[in-house]
Amino acid sequence: MSIIEAIIFGIVQGLTEFLPISSTAHIVITQLILGTPFPGLTFEIYLHIASVFAVMIYFRKDLIEVIIGFFSYFKTRSKKNRIQFFFGIYILIATVITGVLGMLLKDFVGDSMKTPPYIAGALIVTGLGLIFIERVHQYGARTEKDMNFFDAIVVGLGQTLAVLPGISRSGATLITALLVGLERDTAVRYSFLLVIPVILGSTVLAVGDVSSEIFAAIGTPALIVSFITTFIFSWIGIVWLIDFLKRSKLIYFAIYCFAAAIFVYFFLDATTIIDI
Template identity: 70%
Template sequence: MTLLEAIIFGIVQGITEFLPISSTAHIVITGMIFGYTFPGLSFEIYLHLASVLAVMIYFWRDLFQVISGFFRFIAKRQREDRAQFFFGVYILIATAITGVLGKLLSDVAADSIKTPPFIAGALVITGLSLIFIERFHRIGNKTEETMTFWDSILVGLGQTLAVIPGISRSGATLVVALLAGLDRETAVRYSFLLSIPVILGSTVLAIGDFSSTMIEYVGTINLIVSFVVTFVFSLLGIIWLISFLKKSKLTYFAVYCFVVAVLIVLFLDPSTVMDVE
C-alpha cells in the first residue's frame, strides 16, 4: 500500500463512518478499486478504532455523565442519576442485541452479502429508509428521560442490520430511534454513544487476528498515517453531521446512497465476492 492510498482509506473511513451512507460499503469499494484484500484483522475494524476515538473525545462530557451517573445510581440510588443510569442500560441492551444477533446474521449470510449487487441493494434500502423517516414519519418527543426498554430493543435490532455492507449503522440507529419516537437530538446522541461499545466490542473479538502479516501487508507508516487521517476526518464528520442535521434533511444522504448504488452496478463486476470481515 502506498502512502497516498493509506491517506485515501483514512479519509473515506473518517468521512463515512458516522454519515448514514455505510462506511463498510465505502471501505470495501475503495479496497476493490485499489485491488486490496486485507489479511488477518480487518483493515476496516482497525480504522474503526480511530473513528471511535474521535467519538469518545467529542462526546467525552456525555460519556462521563452517563458512566458516572450509572455507577452513582447503583451506589446511592439518587433520583438525579436515574435518567443517566437507564440511558446507560439502554446502550448496553442495544449493544448486547447487536452483538448476539449480528454475529448470527453474519454467519448465516456468509458470502451472499458480499457481492456488489447485494451491497448496491442494501444502499438503496438505506436510502429509502432515510426518505421514509424524513418525509412520512412525524418526529417524536421522547428524550433520554422518557425513552423505554422497548426503544433500546428496537434500536438494537435495527443496528444489527448494519452487519450487512450497504446498511449504514448510523443510518439504521437514527431511523429506528426516530421511528420509536425519540426526538432528533436524543436519537443522534444515542446513535453516537452506541457506536463506542459496538466498535470496541468488534475490535476485541478480532484482536487475535492482528499479526505481523497485517503490518507487513499494509506497512507500519501507512497504518499510522491511515489511523491519524481517519481520526481527524471522523472528528470533522461528527461536527459537520451534527450541524447539518440541525438545519437540513436526511433525504440528501438518501440521494447519495442511490447514486453510489448505481455506480456499483455499472462499474463493478457483479460476480466478485468482496472481503468483508
C-alpha cells in the same frame, strides 16, 4: 500499502463511519476503484479504533456524565442519576442485542451478499429507510428521560442489520431511534454513544483473528498515517453530521445512497466477491 492509499482509506473510513451512507460500501467502492484490496479484518478493526477515539473525545462530557450517573445511582437515587443510569442500561441492552445477533448472523452473510449488486441493493434499502423516516414518519419529542426498554430493543435490532454489507450502522440506529419517537438530538447522541461499546466489543471478540503479518505487510508509516487520517476525518464527520442535521434533512443522504447504488451496480464488476 503506499502513504497515498493509507490516506485515501483513512479519509473514506473516517467520513463514512458516522454518516448514514454505509462505510463498508464506500470501502468496497474505494478498493475496487483503486484496484487495491482492503487489507482485511485486522486493518478494519485498526481503523475502527481510530473512529471510536474520535467519538469518545468529542462526546467525552456526555460519556463521563453517563458513567458517573450510572455508578452514582447505586448511592444517590437522584432523578439526574436515574436518567443517566437507565440511559447507560439502554446502551448496554442495544449493544448486547447487536453483539449476540451479529455473531449468529455472521455465518449467514455468504459470498452472494459480498457482491456489488447486493451492496447496491442494501444502499437502496438504507436510502428508502431515510426517506420513510423523513417524509412519512413524524418526528417524536421524547428525550433520554423518556426512553424505555422497548426503545433499546428496537434500536439494537436495527443496529444488527448493519451486519449486512451495504446497510449503514449509523443509518440503521438513527432510523430506528427516530422510528420509536425519540427527538432528533437524542437519537443522534444515542447513535453515536452506541458505536463505542459495539466497536470496542467487536474488537475484543476479533482479537484472535488479528494478524501481525498484515500489519507488517502494510508497513508502520502507512499504519500511522491511516490511523491519524481516520481519526481526523471521523471528527470532521461527527461535527459535520451534527451541524447538518440541525439545519437540513436526512433525505439528502437518501439521494446520495441511491446515486452510490447506481454507481456500484452499473460500474463495478458484478461477479466480484468482496473480502469484507
